[in-house]
Amino acid sequence: MYDDHATPPAGIQEWPASTSVIAASNQGALVEALRQRGALSKMQLSELTGLSAATVNRVLKGLIEHGFVAQAGTEESTGGRPAVLFDVVPTALVSGAVQVRREGITGALVGFNGEIIERFEREFDAPGPDGGPRALHRMIAQLAERCTALDIPLHVVGVSVGGIASPNGTVTGLNPRYWPEATLTELVGEHEVRVVVENDANALALGELYRGVGRFSRQFVALVLDRGLGSGIVANGELVRGARFAAGEVGYLLIDSDSLTTPPQGRGELESKIDPVAVTGAAHDVGIDAAHPLTAAEIVARESAGDQRAAPVASMVLDMLARGVAALVSILDPDVVVLGEGLDERADLVIPGLRKRLEGRIQFVPEIRTASLGADAVLLGVAETALRAVPGPVRISRSV
Known part of the structure; x- marks a missing residue:
């Protein structure tokens, strides 16, 4: 970390970096510390970032003057004057987040x-090739209009999709029911605000890297199950995208003995057995009629609640998931497997089910846990991804 107050090493007359570069780096370090840890005192900021007290004072003053940081009360004290706390201003940089799901869209405004x-x-409107794009355009416009009504600038919009x-x-x-074959620009449309598009599993992984699991692990995978089963892979603290940006498509694993002889179905074999459509169909075959498509977690919960009809379906779902996790773990050797949307609703049942199937069958079973960012992990992840992808008035560092 640069410290523009510290003395250069012996033999160096002055720092080679320009003042603006150093200032931006120091500014980013303080902002990132506050965004990750919440309200902090000047002393805590100095300890976390390694910057001198004088540099913290100077940089903090500039951030306050420009409206990115504000006082946030005082620290509890056992004696003497309590330290003043500082935190980022939520409305200083607002991002829009849009998650494209199987049958609809969720949008959110996310604070700094x-x-x-x-x-x-x-x-989505009635099925048709323009149903998805139309709903997406309206959602982005709605986010922008709401920011205008709140008198808050909208910095960027991140859109997560289940595809590559x-x-x-x-x-x-x-989903071909609602989306045409089109370029990304055609799908998103023209908007005054910059729009960044990311795969949903990658968005989850990036959100966890910057604001969740990444605080203690630089090697992890994050799983999302919606229309398909995808994973975001983080290795050595970096997202792995692959040569064609299709890394982590674990739903395409070939798992049956006749996988190479049956005609291709145009979808991933593993994911075609455990997505909500498949789970609902399998449940119907054993006498379970659901009012809505059943997720993998829901069918496991039904068995746990005593519905024995759900037992074979729940067992099949966990078997398939375990095969996907086994492949990822055996190849990547991650510290952690993060269960995201479609798998986290009943993690208390899914995680033990996976561990039971994996222990003794692969070399190491890593920690399996839910996303640190909770049920909105993909939304928050794509907002974070977009915020870091677009240059703004204040630099955001990687992590503290």
Whole structure:
């Protein structure tokens, strides 16, 4: 970490970096410390960042003057004058977050502190190739309009999708009932605010890297089960995208003895057995009629609640998930496996079920846990991803 107050090492007349570069680095260090840890005193900021007290004072003053940081009360004291606490201003940099789901869209305004200010839901219109894009355009416009009404600038919008999103402008794997084959620009449309698109599992992994599991692990995978089963892979503190931006598509594992002889179905074999459509169909076959599509976690919960009809379906779901996790763990050797949306609702049942199937069958079973960012982990992750992807008036460092 640069400290523009510290003395250069012996033999060096002055720091080689420009004042603006040093200032931006120091500014980012303080902002990141506050965004990750919450309200902190000047002494705590100095200890966390390694910056001198004088540098913390100077940089903090500038952040306060520009409205990014404000006083946030005082620290409890056992004697003497209590220390003043500082924190980021939630409305200083607001990001929009949009999660494209199987049958609809969730949107949110996310503050600079990483907390949701307001959220919105929108279902797709009747099935058709323009149903998805139309709903997405309306959601982005709604986020912008709400910020205008609140008199808050909208800095950027992040959109998470279940398909493969590549920087060259293509998206593949979206639900064909609502989405046409189109470039990313055509799907998102034209908006005054910058829009960043990311795969949902990658968004979850990046959110956890910056604000969750990444605080103690640099090697982990994050799983999301919606229309398909995908994983975001973090190795050595970096997201692994792959040569074609399709890394982590664990739902495409071939798992049956006849996988190589049966005609291709156009979808991943593993995910086609455990997505809500498949689980609901399997449940129907054993006499369970559901009012809505059943997730993997829900069918496991039904068995736990005593519905023995659900037992074979729940067992099949956990078997398939365990195979996917086993492949990821055996190849990547992560510290942690993070269960995200579609798997985390009944983690108290899913995690023991996975561990029971994996222990003794692979070399090491890592910690399996739910996302640190909770049920909105993908939304918060794509907001964080977008915020870091677009240059803003204050630099955001990687982590503290």
